[in-house]
Amino acid sequence: MGVPVVNALVRAGHEVVILQRPGSTRPLRRTGVEIVTGEVTDEAALAVGMWGCDAVVHLVGIIRELPRRGVTMQRMHVDATRAVLAAARQAGISRVVHMSALGARPDAVSAYHRTKWAAEEAVRASGLRHTIFRPSVIFGRGGPGPEFVGQLADLVRFAPVVPVIGDGSFPLQPVAVETVAGAIAQAVVSPRDAAYELGGPEVLTYLDILRRIAVALGRPLRTVRVPVGVMRALVPILQRFPSFPLTQDQLTMLLEGNVCMDPDAAYRDFDLAPVPFTVILPG
Template sequence: MKVFVTGGTGYVGQPVVRALLKHGHAVRLLRRRGGRPMELSGSLQEVEGDLSNISTLCSGMQGVDAIIHLVGIIREDKRRGVTMHGIHADGTAHVIEAARQVGISRIIHMSALGARPSATSTYHRSKWEAETLIRQSGMSYTVFRPSIVFGAGGPGPNFITELAAAIRKAPFVPIIGDGSSLLQPVHINTVASVFAQALEKDETIGETFEVGGPEVVMYEEIVEKITDRLNTRKPTVHIPLAVMEQLVKVLGWMPAFPLTADQLTMLREGNVCSAPNRLYDTFDVAPIPFSIPPEQLST
């Protein structure tokens, strides 16, 4: 099958592309202008463009059978016009319109665990907007909602490496609140595999899957595993939520600050699956327990 992939150069995207190639699919990858080409063996073609240009999307989609839509951001840059709504909702609308013009009916979309219309975070609300557009598109869709992802993937920001960067920079190991927020980390290989398999499983059409790992872990446990992997001897300091909220209000807009208001909200809410076994009952993937591979923190 020929597959058009958006967001295929990032942390989740590169493993998804590798999984598609391993399954024998031909991939046409949308790459931002000036971005570095991917060096992978297999039937891989790259086209330059972005989600704002429907005509470019149409050109890239010519002759393909399905779309895997992965593009997403975890931090806005409003000074450059980069917003959650613009990327997640408007970008998805452009992908759908291009698919309609070209005549593609199959799409597999990456949302996020916690996406819902009443969400406090802009991230989750905009992901819900994108899901709604997908469901109303008339296309044969499958939606995946991953929890936080761990494991060595492609380049780009992810929860584990950003948390590790904050621990490296701080004079102490910071833990927000009491550290009891519950999360369900899922391995990058699990995420990549289910995207590739969904192309071959017609029974996944019209379905939405939560994508989590086999374990629910506390936020503080994740910090401890990162600290052990970094072999740091810094003292651990719990930062009260009220203090962190004020810091985020003042400094959260700065790219160098490790946390945004959205990320603080999502961390406070926790992030676990309501039906964790459904994914493993549908797809041929083995549950991978949470760990911090050394290569994920090698930079």
């Protein structure tokens, strides 16, 4: 998600400073971009990166925890957000654009949504001018979507049958990565303090998305239904293996669905074009 946002900011005429993890395999070097190396909780790196800046865009998020490496949702969503906000205040920055998630709320079943909400609360309490975005599933080149679509495409391509949880009818509202990046680029100069849901123009079921992937691949879709109760029992065991594509949190969020309650607000307040879901396969 970072690369499309940086590209959108540069196109809009902004000079961009990126905080990049040590050892990152995706360095972004281009005109108008400066790179500072450091972790998102590194006070010194944050201070260097924010010096002289007018706004901060905070995108950090994880879907799978690695507690032995210190990668937890509490640390990466809540603690990191607080560190960024503290550094922004110290640097005299007045505006922050924060990436949350559709479904974030205090009483959520999933730790992902609860920690995303706690991060939002920190932004609202920071005293900084702010815009919060809550996107649905993001698709398109450079966003988290290719990983999601790519995993499903591999199943359609190589598995004898594709497992479908329950009846596969849980709804999603995929949003294009260029829509999200465009909204963020405009929000850095927005006068509003607001939170927006971001979704595309179509509400699709999980089964709908599988069918579109199969059409894009030119492959028949052969599915097998797996009862929800069976998946609830298996996922806590199988999620320990990094290659298993589903965590308990992801299963919970998938079964909840991911649809905007107010899908039009961001399109009213920003210059955004609704983009229908398009299957972009890796390679």
